[in-house]
Amino acid sequence: MADTSKVTSNLSNTTGGSRDTPSPPPFLTNEEVKRHLHWNTLVPATETLFANVSRHNELVIQPPRLIMPISQQNAALLCMPAYLAEDNVLACKVVTSFRNNAALGLPSILATVILFDGSNGGTKMIMEGTEITTWRTAAASVAATKNLFRRIKDKDLVLAIMGSGVQAHIHAQAFMSYFSIKEIRIWNHRFAGAEALCKRLGDIAKPFPDKEECVKPADLIVTATYSPTPVVHYDWLKSDAHINAVGFGVSHHSELDENTYRKASVFVDSLDGAKQELKSLHEAGIKFTEVGAVINGTERVPPNGGVTVFQSLGMGGEDAITAKLIFNDYMKHKNQGK
Numbered sequence: 610m611a612d613t614s615k616v617t618s619n620l621s622n623t624t625g626g627s628r629d630t631p632s633p634p635p636f637l638t639n640e641e642v643k644r645h646l647h648w649n650t651l652v653p654a655t656e657t658l659f660a661n662v663s664r665h666n667e668l669v670i671q672p673p674r675l676i677m678p679i680s681q682q683n684a685a686l687l688c689m690p691a692y693l694a695e696d697n698v699l700a701c702k703v704v705t706s707f708r709n710n711a712a713l714g715l716p717s718i719l720a721t722v723i724l725f726d727g728s729n730g731g732t733k734m735i736m737e738g739t740e741i742t743t744w745r746t747a748a749a750s751v752a753a754t755k756n757l758f759r760r761i762k763d764k765d766l767v768l769a770i771m772g773s774g775v776q777a778h779i780h781a782q783a784f785m786s787y788f789s790i791k792e793i794r795i796w797n798h799r800f801a802g803a804e805a806l807c808k809r810l811g812d813i814a815k816p817f818p819d820k821e822e823c824v825k826p827a828d829l830i831v832t833a834t835y836s837p838t839p840v841v842h843y844d845w846l847k848s849d850a851h852i853n854a855v856g857f858g859v860s861h862h863s864e865l866d867e868n869t870y871r872k873a874s875v876f877v878d879s880l881d882g883a884k885q886e887l888k889s890l891h892e893a894g895i896k897f898t899e900v901g902a903v904i905n906g907t908e909r910v911p912p913n914g915g916v917t918v919f920q921s922l923g924m925g926g927e928d929a930i931t932a933k934l935i936f937n938d939y940m941k942h943k944n945q946g947k
């Protein structure tokens with residue numbers, strides 16, 4: 610395995626500084642990024658990240674992210690820096706969410722990730738960040754599901770996905786790779802979207818015009834929409850269903866009804882993030898537990914049934930660890946002359 614720690618960053622000749630590497634840092638497009646993404650490294654790295662976040666001891670530095678709403682465009686820009694001490698990884702993602710982009714033939718989520726040298730701050734690599742965001746978000750849901758859903762070893766699970774966009778598609782792919790899924794039920798607010806995604810996924814997938822019908826028999830549920838109102842109601846759920854709530858409508862928690870948050874066991878990627886971004890639920894007394902605390906064994910999933918929710922917020926650390934894996938894979942291939 611190539612020793613990537615020796616790769617110097619690009620430090621240009623600033624006043625009083627010395628020239629380290631004259632060439633500019635590599636820039637990877639989304640297509641190139643995709644070639645270096647692998648579930649089998651990404652999911653375990655995400656689980657380790659979750660565990661480290663929950664140790665709350667500066668192993669992971671990720672301040673509250675800056676969220677700048679752009680109301681005129683029905684959009685937002687987020688700035689998400691992170692430092693991971695264990696791997697000496699420093700990165701920052703700047704991501705935009707323009708929910709009307711579909712009409713322009715563009716992804717709603719566009720991003721750039723800068724990977725820095727953790728020892729000197731020089732830029733090591735710049736990457737388009739749409740695929741990074743897509744993959745790392747699904748990896749977070751897989752990592753959460755692995756640790757929260759009690760029947761994870763069961764065969765022939767039923768997966769329901771609310772939404773038919775980028776996240777809906779990647780979640781279907783990731784969940785089929787990790788779990789024994791016999792059926793994928795898809796609902797979308799525009800039925801044609803659900804039909805189109807089913808076509809891409811093949812015989813395993815079936816579109817549903819009705820939300821309740823779609824969700825009712827599901828063991829696993831993913832919500833990945835911009836819906837401002839709930840697309841899942843507690844009364845529809847199997848008694849031990851697991852939900853990964855990924856989308857952001859008017860808030861992170863607009864896809865599930867309040868009853869779900871009140872009656873289910875609710876897990877998050879980061880408590881610090883939840884206090885900021887799930888403020889109204891927090892103030893209403895809803896209890897959140899970090900997935901990492903379950904991985905570390907300091908908290909547990911209630912053993913005797915009940916619905917579990919992974920409320921995905923998204924963390925800079927997820928982008929940082931993904932960028933590091935991409936960089937390492939890129940250097941490995943480069944050193945092999947590929």
Ligand SMILES: NC(=O)C1=CN([C@@H]2O[C@H](COP(=O)(O)OP(=O)(O)OC[C@H]3O[C@@H](n4cnc5c(N)ncnc54)[C@H](O)[C@@H]3O)[C@@H](O)[C@H]2O)C=CC1
Binds near residue numbers: 742746773802837854
């Ligand atoms: N938790 C996290 O870390 C991340 C969350 N997201 C969020 O996930 C969601 C999906 O993102 P993408 O799949 O990339 O976007 P996308 O644009 O590809 O898909 C959006 C989906 O929402 C549906 N939708 C749009 N307006 C709707 C409405 N008013 N009611 C119901 N459904 C509606 C669309 O038909 C489509 O199925 C977004 O809310 C996005 O902000 C995205 C990336 C990371």
Ligand SMILES: O=C(O)C1=NCCCC1
Binds near residue numbers: 705
């Ligand atoms: O974590 C992210 O990246 C995002 N989270 C919420 C919506 C935009 C992207």
